[in-house]
Amino acid sequence: MKGDRYDFKKIEEKWQKRWWEERVFEVTEDPGKKKYYCLEMLPYPSGDIHMGHVRNYSIGDVIARYFFMKGYNVLHPIGWDALGLPAENAAIKHGIHPAEWTMKNIERMRGQLRRLGFSYAWEREVNTSLPDYYRWNQWFFLKMWERGLVYRKLGRVNWCPSCQTVLANEQVEGGRCWRCDSEVEERELPQWFFRITAYAEELLADIDTLKDWPERVKTMQRNWIGKSVGARVSFPVSSSDIEIEVFTTRIDTIYGATFLLLSPEHPVIPELVKGKKEESEVLHFVSRERKIPYSLRKAETLEKEGVFTGAYAVNPFSGERIPIFVANYILMDYGTGAVMAVPAHDERDFEFARKYQLPIRIVVKPKDGELAPEGLEKAFTEYGVLIDSGEFSGLSSEEAIARMTEYAEEKGFGKRSVDYRLKDWGISRQRYWGTPIPMIHCPKCGVVPVPYEDLPVVLPRDVEFSGVGGNPLDKVPEFVETTCPKCGGKAKRETDTMDTFVDSSWYFIRYTDPKIEDAPINVSAASYWLPVDIYIGGVEHAVMHLLYFRFFTKVLRDLGFLEISEPAVRLLTQGMVIKDGAKMSKSKGNVVDPDEMIDRYGADTVRLFILFAAPPERDLEWSDFGVEGAYRFLIRVWRLVNRFLPELEKEAGGEPSPEAVKLRRKLHQTIKRVMVDIEERLHFNTAISAIMELVNEFYDYGEKGSKTPGDIPILKEALESLVLILSPFAPHIAEELWERMGHKESLAHHPFPSYDPELAKEELITIVVQVNGKLRGRLEVAEDTSEEEIKELALSLPKVRSYVEGSKVRRVVYVPKKLINIVV
Numbered sequence: 001m002k003g004d005r006y007d008f009k010k011i012e013e014k015w016q017k018r019w020w021e022e023r024v025f026e027v028t029e030d031p032g033k034k035k036y037y038c039l040e041m042l043p044y045p046s047g048d049i050h051m052g053h054v055r056n057y058s059i060g061d062v063i064a065r066y067f068f069m070k071g072y073n074v075l076h077p078i079g080w081d082a083l084g085l086p087a088e089n090a091a092i093k094h095g096i097h098p099a100e101w102t103m104k105n106i107e108r109m110r111g112q113l114r115r116l117g118f119s120y121a122w123e124r125e126v127n128t129s130l131p132d133y134y135r136w137n138q139w140f141f142l143k144m145w146e147r148g149l150v151y152r153k154l155g156r157v158n159w160c161p162s163c164q165t166v167l168a169n170e171q172v173e174g175g176r177c178w179r180c181d182s183e184v185e186e187r188e189l190p191q192w193f194f195r196i197t198a199y200a201e202e203l204l205a206d207i208d209t210l211k212d213w214p215e216r217v218k219t220m221q222r223n224w225i226g227k228s229v230g231a232r233v234s235f236p237v238s239s240s241d242i243e244i245e246v247f248t249t250r251i252d253t254i255y256g257a258t259f260l261l262l263s264p265e266h267p268v269i270p271e272l273v274k275g276k277k278e279e280s281e282v283l284h285f286v287s288r289e290r291k292i293p294y295s296l297r298k299a300e301t302l303e304k305e306g307v308f309t310g311a312y313a314v315n316p317f318s319g320e321r322i323p324i325f326v327a328n329y330i331l332m333d334y335g336t337g338a339v340m341a342v343p344a345h346d347e348r349d350f351e352f353a354r355k356y357q358l359p360i361r362i363v364v365k366p367k368d369g370e371l372a373p374e375g376l377e378k379a380f381t382e383y384g385v386l387i388d389s390g391e392f393s394g395l396s397s398e399e400a401i402a403r404m405t406e407y408a409e410e411k412g413f414g415k416r417s418v419d420y421r422l423k424d425w426g427i428s429r430q431r432y433w434g435t436p437i438p439m440i441h442c443p444k445c446g447v448v449p450v451p452y453e454d455l456p457v458v459l460p461r462d463v464e465f466s467g468v469g470g471n472p473l474d475k476v477p478e479f480v481e482t483t484c485p486k487c488g489g490k491a492k493r494e495t496d497t498m499d500t501f502v503d504s505s506w507y508f509i510r511y512t513d514p515k516i517e518d519a520p521i522n523v524s525a526a527s528y529w530l531p532v533d534i535y536i537g538g539v540e541h542a543v544m545h546l547l548y549f550r551f552f553t554k555v556l557r558d559l560g561f562l563e564i565s566e567p568a569v570r571l572l573t574q575g576m577v578i579k580d581g582a583k584m585s586k587s588k589g590n591v592v593d594p595d596e597m598i599d600r601y602g603a604d605t606v607r608l609f610i611l612f613a614a615p616p617e618r619d620l621e622w623s624d625f626g627v628e629g630a631y632r633f634l635i636r637v638w639r640l641v642n643r644f645l646p647e648l649e650k651e652a653g654g655e656p657s658p659e660a661v662k663l664r665r666k667l668h669q670t671i672k673r674v675m676v677d678i679e680e681r682l683h684f685n686t687a688i689s690a691i692m693e694l695v696n697e698f699y700d701y702g703e704k705g706s707k708t709p710g711d712i713p714i715l716k717e718a719l720e721s722l723v724l725i726l727s728p729f730a731p732h733i734a735e736e737l738w739e740r741m742g743h744k745e746s747l748a749h750h751p752f753p754s755y756d757p758e759l760a761k762e763e764l765i766t767i768v769v770q771v772n773g774k775l776r777g778r779l780e781v782a783e784d785t786s787e788e789e790i791k792e793l794a795l796s797l798p799k800v801r802s803y804v805e806g807s808k809v810r811r812v813v814y815v816p817k818k819l820i821n822i823v824v
């Protein structure tokens with residue numbers, strides 16, 4: 001039996017079965033034990049597990065298994081983000097019911113995850129498409145409605161004129177309908193919104209508390225919230241009693257405002273142009289522009305266009321009369337939808353003024369120098385010193401902003417104002433496969449919430465999916481026709497369903513007690529497990545999902561369910577899996593099927609390769625050669641351990657050989673490195689390479705067997721530790737070898753080996769770090785640190801980062817044990 005072939009198939013099936021039958025990873029709250037909550041973003045059940053999932057979940061599994069072995073009470077759950085558009089599209093295309101399609105996919109993907117040997121608490125699996133989950137979306141909706149955090153207003157949607165239906169953004173491809181290729185228009189429909197802006201300030205401020213989130217994600221969140229401090233100023237319209245309020249962050253430039261701009265959606269337009277000769281041209285322009293999707297109008301490359309309204313406004317500071325235009329690049333959903341245009345100091349206005357030959361007047365000059373007298377090449381957008389600005393001339397922009405805002409407030413035509421780019425969260429979808437919004441429209445009482453005791457509002461099963469003529473739910477009378485809970489009269493049910501981002505905003509809380517029936521959340525379980533200790537997922541979720549997830553946490557705290565204000569302590573955003581230079585995707589035809597790889601090499605090899613090929617935040621280039629390499633390494637471990645097993649039974653005694661002493665040092669250094677790499681650095685690739693070095697050292701010691709009986713205890717310690725530290729990465733082979741060493745219990749809860757700090761001490765050397773040949777830092781590293789690791793360490797030095805950030809690393813020159821030079 002010993003020394004037999006590495007039969008991964010048999011081994012993996014055996015251990016998966018045992019973990020499952022013995023409920024090895026199921027947990028309950030235990031106040032006597034330190035908890036660790038390891039969470040990976042839950043998958044959408046699209047049909048197959050892809051390599052991106054394998055990567056995400058392998059990373060999470062290493063962390064979870066490691067903390068199990070460190071003695072923590074580890075919550076490591078998984079579930080399904082099971083509502084959403086693809087299921088409905090499949091129904092339209094292939095006539096299969098979304099529920100059936102979803103359940104089938106879940107079955108299949110669950111099987112695939114099992115085959116990868118992940119340490120999930122399967123008993124806590126959550127499926128967001130079941131009424132026992134989504135009823136709580138409805139319940140939260142009602143609670144939020146009571147608190148004024150839900151409202152209804154007109155919102156824009158993509159409309160396909162030929163299918164007569166609303167399209168999701170994902171169904172618009174290059175401005176055209178995914179089904180019929182017609183040009184998509186924008187329309188306004190009443191929609192439901194979550195008032196996330198009520199939390200804008202807190203969402204922004206608390207980013208500073210997220211010490212263990214990547215800077216990049218935090219910056220993206222800050223920009224998305226986009227706080228702008230400025231002023232609102234009212235411009236009276238000449239010979240009328242209309243006033244137009246603008247939002248500006250540069251009130252200091254107001255003497256240079258040479259025209260006023262309105263968004264095509266601005267409500268004042270009809271009144272402004274009424275009876276003027278410009279009226280029909282302006283209204284025509286407005287109706288044309290309003291159909292153009294916002295996404296296009298926001299683009300920086302948009303050709304600026306506008307039309308004169310025939311009306312003039314009066315600058316409240318200078319008394320000057322300036323023309324009013326409607327312009328395509330002014331958006332109604334920011335500020336007030338009206339702008340004072342200062343072409344000398346704003347790029348977009350500059351472009352517009354050039355095009356329509358409007359005056360460009362300089363009112364701010366650089367603090368140290370003059371602007372060329374013959375006119376500007378482009379707008380001067382920096383802060384400077386005011387000129388030609390009446391009594392404010394000579395002030396710096398900073399001072400002028402403060403003083404002029406005060407002045408406007410005193411005179412009553414302006415006020416300080418804070419604006420956010422963040423918009424309220426539009427959650428309405430005109431779709432079937434989502435959570436029904438629990439509202440009723442009564443002709444007498446208006447909008448009436450569904451009473452709590454009538455929840456859940458369950459999706460009807462019998463529905464027709466044609467893809468045309470609007471929301472399928474509208475055509476189900478048994479669903480739509482209802483009675484008003486207030487007056488008992490005939491009423492209609494709301495047929496919009498919720499954005500599926502609602503589901504994924506609180507699933508992590510539901511995992512803490514997924515079966516509780518009389519409440520959405522078990523407060524004591526949530527208080528024990530939360531916050532999430534590490535959250536792992538794709539960087540594509542850096543903004544929306546992570547913001548909604550933070551928002552829900554705050555709302556649920558305010559509803560009394562949670563004690564925390566932020567959901568996750570640490571965030572790890574993994575890079576993409578690429579092949580032949582492109583993201584692995586079905587449409588590119590460069591997909592490597594995980595199942596096929598597992599069949600060929602086993603799950604342990606696939607996991608090991610994926611973890612070894614790149615540090616988690618970087619993109620990972622798929623390599624068949626690399627997979628082979630991972631496989632050969634596991635065979636090497638297999639042979640090594642099996643070869644030494646009989647040795648361990650031999651009689652021990654006497655002094656160890658110098659080679660064994662050396663091996664022992666290496667072992668303790670390796671344990672330390674693996675611990676630091678998993679726990680602190682989250683760099684699994686270098687942990688694995690350390691284990692590989694240890695195995696090499698073992699082979700150096702000799703494959704022939706022990707040198708003296710005094711080596712036996714060291715060999716036993718080294719082999720057992722090797723298997724244990726390998727186990728988070730390649731758990732099946734590790735369990736099998738562990739069992740062969742005579743252990744009866746699974747190693748999943750065996751303590752992770754500890755190291756002797758004296759033995760683990762490594763010889764340190766100093767490496768000089770340069771950027772473009774200039775000294776920027778020094779690194780103290782162990783003598784045998786690899787080039788790749790040194791490069792990573794060098795790039796992570798704050799000083800180096802400040803020189804490298806924003807540019808591309810061209811080349812890295814490494815002089816072994818001396819110097820590393822990063823060329824950007």
Ligand code: ANZ
Pocket residue numbers: 227228247248249250251253263329330331332333334335336337338339340341342344345346381
């Ligand atoms: C006059 C001005 C002069 C401006 C100048 C800028 C520079 P941020 O900083 O991004 O918040 N703006 C205001 N509302 C707008 C809208 N709905 N659509 C398009 N542009 C709008 O941008 C604030 C500035 O963006 C505002 O300050 C306004 O132009 C413009 F030298 O007012 B500014």
Ligand code: ZN
Pocket residue numbers: 442443444445446484485486487488489491
């Ligand atoms: Zn009623």
